Amino acid sequence: MKALVTVIGHDQIGIIGGVCTKLAELDVNILDISQTVMQDCFTMMMIVDISTSGKDMETVSSLLKQYGDGRGLNIRLQRTDIFDAMHTV
């Protein structure tokens, strides 16, 4: 299943590397990455496929959140349909 990872927080060295490593540990495949700094805020979104992970969405989500909390980053995992629905007619 495709899902969206968003990472928001203060810019610091190694965010992308750290998050990618964490995703690799969880056997989550990254399909697309887009990253920018908006209003001094590091903002990254990744489209991922979590079906390769042995864990369910809730577990992956809470492990990512836990990792983010440790680095002062807001990391969330959400299904992608909501963004399509809200921003396309």
Next chain:
Amino acid sequence: MINIGNIIETIQMIDRQHLDIRTVTMGISLRDCAHSDAEKSCARIYDKITRKAENLVKTAECIEREYGIPIVNKRISVTPISLVAEASETDDYVRFATAMDKAAKTCGVDFIGGYSALVQKGYTVGDRKLIASLPEALSVTDIVCGCVNVASTRAGIDMDAVAEMGYTIKNIALLSKDKGCSGCAKFVVFANAVEDNPFMAGAFHGVGEPECVINVGVSGPGVVYHALQSVKGESFDVVADTIKKTAFQITRMGQIVAKEASERLGVQFGIVDLSLAPTPAVGDSVARILEEMGLEICGTHGTTAALALLNDAVKKGGIMASSHVGGLSGAFIPVSEDEGMIAAAKAGVLALDKLEAMTCVCSVGLDMIAVPGDTPAETIAAIIADEAAIGVVNNKTTAVRIIPAIGKKVGDTVEFGGLLGTAPVIAVHPQSSAEFIHRGGRIPAPLQSLRN
């Protein structure tokens, strides 16, 4: 490809602008629970509710986590109990409310609605017993909500019922006075009640509804308020357009949740109610939207026009975003539940007469308004009659959820807590309406042509 700006916009709507799904409400028909033995009927009611809604809360919480959208309330609405209980040979209808309360608590939902009667053209035996039991039923239960429909455009206004509602509301307040008269927050009097409303206190599962259905109510005054801040000083054409676009986004979210919930629960999708439902939280207020349009304080001249624009634009924007729109759909103006309305009422700007005018163009009616505890029952009935007249003549739903705050006077406040908020006690006219109310009978249905 999803645009990163859109993603951030959505996340900010949820995190900072209080965007949420207000309620996922499961409507359950209890028509097959009628039995001549009241005890057996109550057992059937409990069994059916707990069977049908067994997974409602769990499923809603799962959707909440997967999509990252808060779902504030999970609720149940049932067939008006007067229709179900009527078959039972008993005068004690409170036991039906208790069965509902127990079943709802077992399911873990926040509210259950449907302790209701539809009497727009007169009472049946069951209606009479149910209405008589309302004060006790609402005081001995915690999460049961009730409503009575006293008028419709096709039937006119049942003034006998209107009169009785005045006394009923006073009695509900008296029996729940130790709990801040909170029983009145769980009871609403309707004109043109809708059968698929997911919002409380007026939710019930209408007789034309299927066996079981999922209705979803969205929220989002904060998002509209935020969107309007970016078009300061622009014309109303731009304001209306901005509200429409925002309403579309909010409703789309409701549609996704409704579709997902109905699929996972194996229950038919009913409607999305695209209402702007405020909460007492700062930044989640309908009044502040009206003020953002250029009014110094909500309740001043221009408020009705601002609300009319808002209500209409919300409907127009939302209607394309969902396959089935229903319920009350529009902007709610519950005084105690809206931070801006509370402030406007405390400042003495927002008065009952202005609120009545606003109900001509909002989605429902006089909602969560506290009046002095010594307000005569006939005055409350007359307020209901006025509101019913607006609904009946204008072919819209109107409602009255009013709280005679026992022991309190104008300027005091009543604390309900949670989503129900804080109600400043506002003044009613001291002149009597008693003779008018005591006439009884029915006000005939209005003409549907020659409408000027």
